[in-house]
Amino acid sequence: MLPDEPARAGAEGGRPLPGCYRHPERETGISCVRCGRPICPECMVSASVGFQCPECVQDGHRDVRRARTRFGGLPVADGALATKTLIGLNLLVFVLTEYVRPEWWDTLALQSLAPPSWYTTYGVAAGPDEWYRLVTAMFVHSGVVHLVMNMVSLWVLGPQLERVLGWVRFLGLYLVSGLMGGALSYLVSGGHLNSVGASGAIFGLLGATGVLFRVTRTPLGPLLALLVFNVVITFSVKAIDWRAHLGGLVAGVVTGVGLMYAPQSRRGLVQGLTVAGVLAAAVLIVALETARLNG
Known part of the structure; x- marks a missing residue:
């Protein structure tokens, strides 16, 4: 009819x-x-x-309820989109600072000087106007080898976490891990600091992967071997900033626990508070160290 x-x-x-x-x-x-x-x-x-x-x-x-990833994220067609975007940004910044505008390296790096190492405060120690370096330094690298090692690690660790967390939570984990790595570097040697690289954020991914393996009951042996290898390299090579690695690792574990163990009934709230809490801790560390150097 x-x-x-x-x-x-x-x-x-x-x-x-x-x-x-x-x-x-x-x-x-x-x-x-x-x-x-x-x-x-x-x-x-x-x-x-x-x-x-x-x-x-x-x-x-x-x-109709939208599909969610295991830990509450929104799935997308490309489960590694954020990881690819981060790699692309790192490559772009490297080309700019290495070949197009080399003078930008000093502007974007995590640098801090204060008396008696320097005649006046400089970089992050100069105040909040320079704290942007904690973010920009995560995308600056000191050479091709440094860049390649970090990007390979990001590609190995990133997609797995991004698929289970969703791209928003994954980016939150990455950024707060990198920020905490920079904050610890600044706290330990705020008066004489020059550090670059995504290593702090990547160590955060490594810590969060350990939490993921624990939740999914995946054997931790291979991951622990990788962690031990990285720790040995971290403390064996003088040019590597061990403080950023340690800060990122701790932030990654703490953030990973909050993201993956949050009760489903209050998952969004707990996850948001976890990321905000780690971010607030990093900002507090930077603020206190800046006040000390300028006191």
Whole structure:
């Protein structure tokens, strides 16, 4: 039966048909199976049984719960999109600071000088206007080898965490780990600091991966071997900033616990407070050290 057949039958029977609730001038014999309002052929939407009006279809879509990752994130078609974006940003900044604008290296690096190492405060020690370096330094590298090692590590660790956390939570984990790594570096040697690289953030991913393995009961042996190897390299090579690695690792473990062990009933709140808490701790460390250096 065609949608307009009931209208013709009603008209022939002499009974007036109701008008479509969206187009009152159009008579119709079809009603929405959910709300009962009359709908014309232009407005009706096919359902499993009968037809529905556009508003009921929209309400039905709102009632459908969106799919979530294991720890509450929104899945996307490319489960490694944020990881790829971070790698792309690191490559872009490297090209800019190495070949296009080498003078930007000193502007973006995590640098801090204060008396008696320097005649006046400089960099992060100069105050909040320079604290942006804690973020920008995460994308600056001191050479091709440094860049390649960090980006390979990011590609190995990133996609797995991103798929289970969702890209928003993954970025939160990455950024607060890098910030805490920079904050610890500043706390330990705030008066004479020059540090760059994504290592703090990547050590945060390493710590969070350990938490993930614990939650999923994955054997920790290979991960512990990788961690021990990195710790040995960290303390064996003089140029490596062990403080950033340690700060990032601790932040990654703490943030990972908050993201992955949060109770489902209050998951969003607990996860948000965890990330905010680690961020606040990093800011507090930087503020206290800046006050000490300028006191």
